[in-house]
């Protein structure tokens with residue numbers, strides 16, 4: 398299977414008649430699209446694929462899709478663990494550098510796989526009274542250290558452990574009766590094109606030392622992924638990557654994990670235009686939702702801001718003249734950074750019309766939700 402033979406699911410949020418009756422601001426998620434994205438990415442990789450719940454922890458969506466997440470769900474907090482406990486039989490994997498003894502104990506009680514981020518977490522496990530020897534464990538490696546921190550692709554991050562600590566962790570866990578099943582590495586979001594080839598190569602190189610310390614073959618490696626929302630456009634990279642993966646897949650079970658690549662295209666954000674005005678000759682649409690409900694649209698952290706063009710869903714029955722200039726779409730806070738999109742000249746738009754922003758199915762929770770005591774966004778599922 399190559400990426401270009403996998404059909405992209407099509408969705409036309411803008412023509413869905415239901416959009417106009419939703420209470421805005423809101424998110425609309427489509428379970429069918431989540432399922433399609435998940436199976437398409439998994440086929441494109443040809444490996445197992447874990448789902449990062451942090452990208453979309455919506456309970457209703459999870460209930461509709463979880464049957465498909467057969468390779469496991471990755472969780473980073475007690476809240477996320479609570480969302481899935483009792484609702485799936487597939488593996489639960491708890492992975493966070495900020496593991497507390499409570500979270501570790503809850504993970505053990507719910508028979509989740511623990512991903513150890515540091516030797517300190519190994520010590521925490523060893524001192525827990527509730528530890529169970531049969532629990533499967535995974536060690537998280539630092540991507541930068543594993544790949545020997547090559548120049549040019551960034552300084553790395555604070556996640557995971559160095560290789561020598563990982564070998565020490567294996568020895569210490571063996572002493573307390575814990576079987577290390579696998580290794581995990583995640584170089585960061587959107588890093589697939591830059592980091593993945595190096596990760597495969599360096600993980601393959603590290604494997605013999607790990608297996609020597611374990612005294613047995615390693616069951617699995619999770620190579621993370623860092624797949625962007627538009628992973629389908631990386632046809633060449635996927636073909637090369639699958640070729641590079643082959644030696645590793647012959648030696649051990651390979652997993653990847655993804656959040657935004659699965660959920661991002663499966664949701665949209667909808668906001669209503671409250672007012673149209675002109676400031677200093679610049680047209681502006683003030684909306685009932687913006688930065689406080691969909692933080693990522695405001696692109697506060699990007700140096701070059703490429704404003705998204707939302708679709709207009711006409712509700713107002715008047716026909717005003719088309720825009721003669723580019724219009725700025727702004728949200729409902731008092732922050733000057735609350736600019737969430739643009740509409741091009743020629744667009745017909747009026748107060749009450751809805752604006753639909755595609756590609757907002759992931760990290761909807763990444764928002765300063767209580768700013769100005771504004772109402773939080775609503776969430777809807779359609780299929």
Ligand SMILES: Cc1ncc(COP(=O)(O)O)c(C=O)c1O
Nearest residue numbers: 449452583586587624655656657
């Ligand atoms: C360990 C780990 N895995 C996976 C993800 C998911 O990243 P993405 O949504 O970019 O696929 C994250 C995101 O922070 C992460 O920390």
